[in-house]
Amino acid sequence: MYSRYYTLKSKAVTLRKAGKTYGEIKRMLGRPIAKSTLSHWLRGLILTKIQQKKLERKVASNVRKAQVKAWAVSKEKRKQYLKSLIARNKYLLPFTRKQDVARIALAMLYLGEGAKWPSHPGLYLGSSDPEIIRIYIKLLRKCYGIPVERLRARISYRADQDVSKLTAFWSRVTNIPRNHFYKTKPDSRTIGKKTMKKNYRGVCQITCAGTEIQLQLDIIARMFL
Numbered sequence: 521m522y523s524r525y526y527t528l529k530s531k532a533v534t535l536r537k538a539g540k541t542y543g544e545i546k547r548m549l550g551r552p553i554a555k556s557t558l559s560h561w562l563r564g565l566i567l568t569k570i571q572q573k574k575l576e577r578k579v580a581s582n583v584r585k586a587q588v589k590a591w592a593v594s595k596e597k598r599k600q601y602l603k604s605l606i607a608r609n610k611y612l613l614p615f616t617r618k619q620d621v622a623r624i625a626l627a628m629l630y631l632g633e634g635a636k637w638p639s640h641p642g643l644y645l646g647s648s649d650p651e652i653i654r655i656y657i658k659l660l661r662k663c664y665g666i667p668v669e670r671l672r673a674r675i676s677y678r679a680d681q682d683v684s685k686l687t688a689f690w691s692r693v694t695n696i697p698r699n700h701f702y703k704t705k706p707d708s709r710t711i712g713k714k715t716m717k718k719n720y721r722g723v724c725q726i727t728c729a730g731t732e733i734q735l736q737l738d739i740i741a742r743m744f745l
Contacts (some may be wrong), residue, residue, distance in 0.1 A: 522712055523554075523557045523685075524555070525549075525553050525557070525581060526547050528551060528560045531549060532545050532549065532558060532561050532562065532605040533561065533562065533565060535548055535549075536562050536565060536567075536575075537567065537571055538571075539571055539574035539575045540575075540578075541575070541577055541578055541579060541582060542555055542558050542559075542684075543556060543582070544578075544654070544738070546558070551673070553571075560723065580668065584599055586697035587628045594649050603607055610666045617663065619663060620636070622659055622662050622663050623659075623663045623693070623740065624657060624660040624740060624744075625659060626656075626660070626737060627661065627736075627737040627738075627741040628643075628741055628744070629652070629654075629655070629656060630643075630645060630737045630738075630741070631737070631738070632733075633645050633646065633647055633652065633656075634662070634734075634736065635737055635739070637731065637734050637738065638692075641731045641733060641734070642725065642727065642728065642729050642730055642731050643660070643728040643729070643734050644725065644726070644727050644732045645725070645726050645727075646723045646724060646725035646726070647678070647723065647724065648720065648721065648722065648723045648724070650690075650693045650721075650724075653690075653693060653724050653726065654693060654696060654725060655695070657671065657695075657726065662726070664733055666728060666730070666733075668694070668695050668696055670728055670729070671696055671700070671727070671728050672696070672700050672701070672702060672726075672728065673690060673693070673694060673696050673701045673724055673726055673727070674701065674702040674703065674704055674724075674725040675687060675690060675701065675704055675722045675723065675724055676707065676723040676725065677704070677706050677707070677722035677723075678707055678713070678715045678720075678722070678724055679707065679708070679710045679711040679712070680707040680708040680713070680714060681706065681722060682712070683696050683706070683716060683722075686721055687701050688721045689721050690721070690722075693724070695722070696727070698724075736743060
């Protein structure tokens with residue numbers, strides 16, 4: 521049984537030979553012709569190498585445009601989703617300003633990232649994430665009045681990295697003077713291996729005397745555990 525648009529078949533063939541995609545053919549013919557119908561009409565159609573190359577370039581271009589559009593839509597959806605999460609949890613913000621809540625947050629942060637007693641007596645926390653280091657230093661000051669001047673730092677880094685540049689970076693992040701950074705050597709296991717992660721700045725380790733505070737944080741965290 522012929523399609524009711526069968527009279528347009530010859531035009532569809534001509535457009536296909538001109539390098540048009542199915543979508544373009546439908547738009548140019550101005551009819552809602554099913555893709556299966558077009559496929560049937562154009563089955564066995566032999567294109568020249570030039571026509572085939574033109575069509576392939578057009579299809580590839582359309583795919584890239586569709587991917588960019590889909591990415592933009594996905595990005596906007598994620599943006600709106602994150603905004604909704606912020607709105608739903610905004611009521612918690614006043615609690616974060618309370619010192620008791622801040623101390624719990626510090627205890628949990630230290631539980632995950634900090635060194636434990638007795639393997640390392642005293643405060644010691646390391647991370648490659650500048651935000652974690654910043655919040656740790658802020659919480660130490662807020663909860664226990666520990667100023668930046670009491671802190672010392674050490675950087676663990678890879679063999680192909682410039683420790684001087686890393687020290688400058690982490691000094692800006694932490695506000696710890698460069699002369700308060702201990703000298704360190706690169707990880708010997710990385711010699712001859714290229715650092716693949718573009719923004720990797722090594723691991724900044726913050727140290728400070730304070731075994732009693734360390735034990736307090738451990739106790740607070742384990743109350744929850």
